Structures are given as C-alpha cells and as structure tokens.
Amino acid sequence: LNRVKKLPANFVWGGATAAYQVEGSTQVDGKGKTMWDDYLKAQGRFSPDPASDFYNRYPEDIKLAKQYGLNAIRVSIAWTRIFPKGYGEVNQKGVAFYHRLFKECLDNNVEPYVTLHHFDSPKTLFDDGDWLNRKNIDYFVDYAKFCFKEFPEVNNWFTINELISLATSQYIGGNFPPNHHFDVTSAIQAEHNELLAHARVVNLYREMQLPGRIGLIHVLQPIYPITETPENKHAAALYDAFLNRFLLDGTFLGHYTTETMALINEILEKNNAKLDIQPGDMDILAKAAPQNDYFGLNYYQSQFIQAYEGESTNQFNGTGEKGTSSFKFKGVGEIVKKPGVPQTDWDWNIYPEGLYDVLKRVARVYPNSKTIYITENGLGFKDHYEGPDQIIDDQPRIDYIDQHLEAILKARSEGVNVQGYFVWSLQDQFSWANGYNKRYGLFYVDFDTQKREIKESARWFKELADTK
Numbered sequence: 001l002n003r004v005k006k007l008p009a010n011f012v013w014g015g016a017t018a019a020y021q022v023e024g025s026t027q028v029d030g031k032g033k034t035m036w037d038d039y040l041k042a043q044g045r046f047s048p049d050p051a052s053d054f055y056n057r058y059p060e061d062i063k064l065a066k067q068y069g070l071n072a073i074r075v076s077i078a079w080t081r082i083f084p085k086g087y088g089e090v091n092q093k094g095v096a097f098y099h100r101l102f103k104e105c106l107d108n109n110v111e112p113y114v115t116l117h118h119f120d121s122p123k124t125l126f127d128d129g130d131w132l133n134r135k136n137i138d139y140f141v142d143y144a145k146f147c148f149k150e151f152p153e154v155n156n157w158f159t160i161n162e163l164i165s166l167a168t169s170q171y172i173g174g175n176f177p178p179n180h181h182f183d184v185t186s187a188i189q190a191e192h193n194e195l196l197a198h199a200r201v202v203n204l205y206r207e208m209q210l211p212g213r214i215g216l217i218h219v220l221q222p223i224y225p226i227t228e229t230p231e232n233k234h235a236a237a238l239y240d241a242f243l244n245r246f247l248l249d250g251t252f253l254g255h256y257t258t259e260t261m262a263l264i265n266e267i268l269e270k271n272n273a274k275l276d277i278q279p280g281d282m283d284i285l286a287k288a289a290p291q292n293d294y295f296g297l298n299y300y301q302s303q304f305i306q307a308y309e310g311e312s313t314n315q316f317n318g319t320g321e322k323g324t325s326s327f328k329f330k331g332v333g334e335i336v337k338k339p340g341v342p343q344t345d346w347d348w349n350i351y352p353e354g355l356y357d358v359l360k361r362v363a364r365v366y367p368n369s370k371t372i373y374i375t376e377n378g379l380g381f382k383d384h385y386e387g388p389d390q391i392i393d394d395q396p397r398i399d400y401i402d403q404h405l406e407a408i409l410k411a412r413s414e415g416v417n418v419q420g421y422f423v424w425s426l427q428d429q430f431s432w433a434n435g436y437n438k439r440y441g442l443f444y445v446d447f448d449t450q451k452r453e454i455k456e457s458a459r460w461f462k463e464l465a466d467t468k
C-alpha cells in the first residue's frame with residue numbers, strides 16, 4: 001500500500017458495472033432494443049455483444065469479487081429486459097435473470113446496489129423523444145414500481161446514472177444517439193425532466209413504505225478557472241452551473257436557487273435556448289429533496305475553464321488506444337489543459353484534489369445528500385496482457401485509485417460522510433464511446449475467449465479490503 005493505510009470498518013467496498021456495458025446477450029431471451037443497438041450496428045465500430053458476457057458469467061464475476069475482498073457490487077437493470085418496449089408486457093425471462101443475479105450476489109455476501117437507468121433507454125421510447133417527452137417519466141415510474149415490488153431482495157436503489165452525461169452526450173457533445181451538437185434546449189430540458197423522474201420515483205418509494213434505501217447518481221466535475229481573471233471566474237461559474245449546480249440544486253434543495261438560475265438563464269440566452277418548467281414540477285422536486293437516503297457520486301476528473309465567446313465546437317476522437325477532445329461552448333467557456341496536471345491517455349485530467357473539494361462542497365451546501373457513496377472512480381487504461389499467468393501490471397490504475405482514496409479519507413476525517421467506494425469497473429467492459437480499448441477493470445477480460453485474468457490492482461484492492 002502506498003499511502004492509504006486503513007479503510008474504515010463497515011466501509012462499502014465495491015466494483016461497478018452497467019447492464020449494457022457488461023451483459024452482452026442484447027438480442028436474447030426476449031430483450032427489447034435500446035437506443036444503442038441499431039446505432040452501433042450502423043456505425044460498425046464495435047458491438048455490444050458479447051461485451052463481458054455477464055449475462056452468462058455473472059456467477060464467476062461475483063465469486064471473483066468476493067474472493068478479492070469486495071462486499072458490494074453496482075449493477076443496473078436493463079429496462080428492456082423487463083419491459084422490451086419500455087412499457088406494457090413484462091418479459092419474464094428478463095425478470096428471472098435479475099432474480100438469479102441478485103441471489104448470486106446475496107449468497108456470496110456481495111451486496112447489490114441497483115441502478116434503474118444507466119444510459120440504455122428503450123428504443124421505442126427513445127424514438128418517441130426519450131426524456132424530452134414527458135410521457136417517458138410516467139413509463140419510468142411504472143418500471144420503477146414494478147421493480148420495487150418484484151425485487152424485494154434489493155435494498156439499495158439508484159434511479160438514474162449521471163443525468164448530465166446522458167443529456168450532454170446526447171445533445172451537446174453528440175457522441176450518444178441522437179447525436180445533437182450544442183442543442184442546449186434539449187440538454188437542459190432532458191436534465192430537468194430526468195430530475196422530475198427521479199423525484200417522482202423517490203416519492204413513490206416513500207409512499208410504498210419500502211424498507212430499503214434510494215438515491216441517484218451524479219457525476220461531478222469540479223470546475224476551476226484557468227487563471228483568476230474576472231472573465232475566467234465567471235466562465236467557470238457558468239460551466240459549473242451547467243454541469244453540477246443545476247442538478248445538485250434540483251436534487252437536494254428541491255429548487256433551483258436564484259443564483260443558479262441567473263447563470264443558467266445567461267447560458268440559455270447566449271445559445272437561444274429555453275427551459276420549460278411546468279406548474280407542479282417544483283413541488284415534486286421539493287417533496288423528494290429531503291427524502292433521498294443517500295447520494296451516489298461519480299468522480300473521474302476536474303476541468304479548467306477559460307472564457308470563450310466564439311462559436312461552439314467539439315472535436316472528439318476517442319475510439320483508439322488513445323483519445324483526445326477539445327470543447328468550446330459558446331458564451332460558457334472553453335475547456336483547457338492546466339500545465340502540471342497529468343492526464344490519462346484519453347486526456348482526462350488526473351486531479352484528486354477536485355474530489356476532495358467537491359466532497360466538501362456537497363457536504364456544506366447540500367446536507368440532504370446525507371450519506372455519500374463514491375459510485376464510480378477509476379482509470380481508463382490500455383492494459384497489457386501477455387498471456388496466461390503473466391502479471392498484468394496496472395500500476396497507473398493503482399496510483400490513481402490510491403490518490404483518490406486519500407482525498408476521500410481526508411474529506412471523511414473532516415466530517416464528510418462517505419460510506420463506500422465502488423471502483424469503475426469490476427471487470428473490463430464495453431466503453432460507450434471508446435469500445436474495448438479503454439479498460440477500467442480490476443479483472444482483465446479477454447474479449448475473444450471471455451477468460452478473466454487478475455490484474456495487480458485487484459490484488460492491491462484485496463490488501464486494502466483486509467485493512468477494514
């Protein structure tokens with residue numbers, strides 16, 4: 001162990017997955033299509049089948065998790081395995097799969113933390129406008145209600161994973177279907193509607209008086225001005241409002257503060273965009289805000305921002321063994337590199353201080369977040385596998401996790417209530433925009449044979465588990 005000496009007793013120590021990124025078997029046992037299937041096929045760059053074949057190999061992965069000291073796993077339910085069209089008829093084979101999966105987890109004392117929606121909107125609903133169509137919210141509430149009744153063995157729920165990534169990848173960056181670029185109206189509307197969906201599900205969960213816990217997952221990207229000029233500081237405030245503050249306010253305050261809305265309105269005006277908040281919406285958010293049991297916080301990187309008033313541009317190139325992107329958002333800011341801050345091979349900033357800062361901020365400004373779990377954190381890295389029984393030396397991943405754990409434990413020692421950590425990811429899996437080169441797992445997956453190999457990070461993870 002480098003610097004982290006000891007994990008707190010009872011610390012939740014898990015690995016994260018998402019249905020579409022691990023399960024494979026996208027066309028079997030009655031599963032309906034997601035927004036990804038035809039889209040990926042048409043692109044022909046990479047297939048979601050068999051991914052890590054978790055649909056068949058989950059017993060092996062859960063046993064590995066247990067063997068390497070994990071006491072929890074994040075999985076998501078594929079909405080389209082339960083409701084192939086997103087609503088209507090139930091697919092019993094899909095239901096049976098999740099019962100088997102949860103049983104396997106519980107039999108091995110690996111507690112499941114279950115997300116209802118992780119980027120995999122049903123195709124039928126996607127074609128009808130996805131989260132931009134308010135009917136989608138009703139279907140999501142129905143799906144959630146079905147799951148709550150059907151899976152009493154699950155005690156830890158998350159509604160939606162990373163609302164911001166979904167909205168911005170669909171409508172700003174354009175690397176998720178429907179590939180819109182800088183469609184600010186759709187992005188902000190999708191965020192608001194997803195917040196409503198989350199809030200309605202939390203309110204429902206409380207009405208059903210279920211014994212478990214529920215929350216949602218935001219990825220937070222702390223924003224820093226590249227230099228302390230008034231222009232850069234204002235750009236950073238705008239960027240932060242767009243990426244973090246609007247969603248945190250909506251989730252944990254139950255309203256968007258005047259200061260937040262002033263920043264959001266400035267972005268909307270500069271981009272000729274608008275947000276439709278309907279009567280009653282804010283009551284739903286207000287009711288749910290104090291009812292979240294916990295907060296799932298994903299953290300990968302922070303961003304450094306410089307003021308930018310030109311036209312918006314986004315150049316993303318992330319499909320190979322390395323990736324780059326450049327991002328300039330009209331009237332908001334430009335993402336720039338900060339000298340001295342190291343980056344991953346996909347140009348993500350490695351900045352654990354950002355995690356410490358954002359944990360302190362959440363605890364200070366949003367006490368309704370209550371208990372925090374780090375639900376994703378990890379390093380995308382091209383691991384080198386030389387063959388059976390050869391060491392897979394992923395020291396950069398160990399260093400990355402170690403530094404971020406340091407930040408977490410420091411925040412904890414100053415009173416921030418972090419109760420767990422899920423590394424992204426348990427095993428190597430399919431990466432949405434990057435395919436199979438960008439690996440995150442503790443366990444290596446040979447995508448040809450589906451054989452699992454142990455990385456050094458898994459051994460290190462086990463040593464840490466033993467310090468609890």
Ligand code: BG6
Nearest residue numbers: 018161162165380431432433438
């Ligand atoms: C998070 C998502 O945004 O980041 C995961 O919840 C995703 O689904 C992870 O895989 C890493 O992103 P990427 O693009 O490197 O796979």
